[in-house]
Amino acid sequence: MSLAHVYDPQPAHRLAHIIVVGNQKGGAGKSTVAMHILVALMRMGRRTGAIDLDVRQRSLTRYIENRGRWIVARGAKLPAPQIFELSESRQRSLDAAEAEEEAGFRAALKRLSETCDFIVVDSPGGDSHLARLAHACADTLVTPLNDSFVDFDLLGDVDPTNPDIVRPSIYSEMVWESRKRKAQAVRTPIDWIVLRNRTSASRIEAKNKQKVGEALKTLSNRIGFRLAPGLSERVIYRELFPQGLTLLDLDGGAGFGEGELRMSHLAARQELRDLFITLKLPGLEGEALKF
Ligand SMILES: Nc1ncnc2c1ncn2[C@@H]1O[C@H](COP(=O)(O)OP(=O)(O)O)[C@@H](O)[C@H]1O
Numbered sequence: 001m002s003l004a005h006v007y008d009p010q011p012a013h014r015l016a017h018i019i020v021v022g023n024q025k026g027g028a029g030k031s032t033v034a035m036h037i038l039v040a041l042m043r044m045g046r047r048t049g050a051i052d053l054d055v056r057q058r059s060l061t062r063y064i065e066n067r068g069r070w071i072v073a074r075g076a077k078l079p080a081p082q083i084f085e086l087s088e089s090r091q092r093s094l095d096a097a098e099a100e101e102e103a104g105f106r107a108a109l110k111r112l113s114e115t116c117d118f119i120v121v122d123s124p125g126g127d128s129h130l131a132r133l134a135h136a137c138a139d140t141l142v143t144p145l146n147d148s149f150v151d152f153d154l155l156g157d158v159d160p161t162n163p164d165i166v167r168p169s170i171y172s173e174m175v176w177e178s179r180k181r182k183a184q185a186v187r188t189p190i191d192w193i194v195l196r197n198r199t200s201a202s203r204i205e206a207k208n209k210q211k212v213g214e215a216l217k218t219l220s221n222r223i224g225f226r227l228a229p230g231l232s233e234r235v236i237y238r239e240l241f242p243q244g245l246t247l248l249d250l251d252g253g254a255g256f257g258e259g260e261l262r263m264s265h266l267a268a269r270q271e272l273r274d275l276f277i278t279l280k281l282p283g284l285e286g287e288a289l290k291f
């Protein structure tokens with residue numbers, strides 16, 4: 001099946017803006033970032049849907065299921081996104097399996113497009129067929145990246161003798177392919193934003209942080225992504241998963257002890273605001289942030 005079938009260019013089916021959170025690396029923070037973007041969009045009053053393509057880990061699905069359970073148990077007044085979870089095809093032949101997965105993904109996009117302003121797609125790690133499909137449908141691609149050269153390596157290859165020379169690497173090439181495929185299908189570009197995640201405030205890490213930052217800047221000019229201010233390493237980004245909450249939910253109605261909003265939470269919220277501003281999502285320009 002060609003991409004032109006998947007990515008339906010008809011305006012009637014293309015009302016939603018598609019945000020794909022992707023990186024071939026597992027553990028980079030994709031599901032965490034996807035959930036925070038979803039909640040931020042809902043707090044902005046936007047109709048928002050989610051597609052979990054990580055059929056093995058199902059982290060985003062589980063996060064949202066936990067949120068649903070919390071809402072019911074506590075009578076919490078919280079918005080919850082619609083979620084489509086794709087399952088792995090059981091077809092024996094690779095072609096048949098890929099066709100089935102593609103059809104499932106297409107159907108999910110179409111269904112959500114009918115009712116949502118934004119669709120957030122959580123992409124699996126690794127280089128799978130579904131991940132490629134998702135990337136080629138992205139209007140906005142958000143790539144979280146751990147602040148380490150080991151993770152940077154999938155994005156760019158740094159010359160060991162001259163740090164000013166950075167070449168695109170395996171994941172950048174995949175995004176490049178996706179950009180080409182999308183341009184052929186609908187002629188709208190993919191806006192690619194790379195975001196450093198779990199950055200450390202420790203002095204010991206400062207040198208590494210600076211070096212990764214410089215390499216990212218060099219690479220961003222070279223291959224065309226925008227750099228967002230990063231998210232720090234903070235317990236708050238991972239401790240609310242069992243309740244299906246994010247720190248954006250803590251200031252009212254979540255039923256979680258609202259006195260919990262500590263200084264570090266306020267700083268974390270500011271990081272998310274900065275990320276959101278950098279994303280420059282359509283229809284939100286100039287609107288006051290509601291989180
Ligand atoms: N900024 C952060 N601070 C602290 N922990 C984080 C942060 N971002 C992600 N994590 C944690 O790191 C782990 C991997 O994140 P996850 O979102 O599941 O990554 P991915 O979806 O890319 O595999 C999870 O345990 C998550 O709670």
Ligand SMILES: [Mg+2]
Nearest residue numbers: 030031054059
């Ligand atoms: Mg994940």
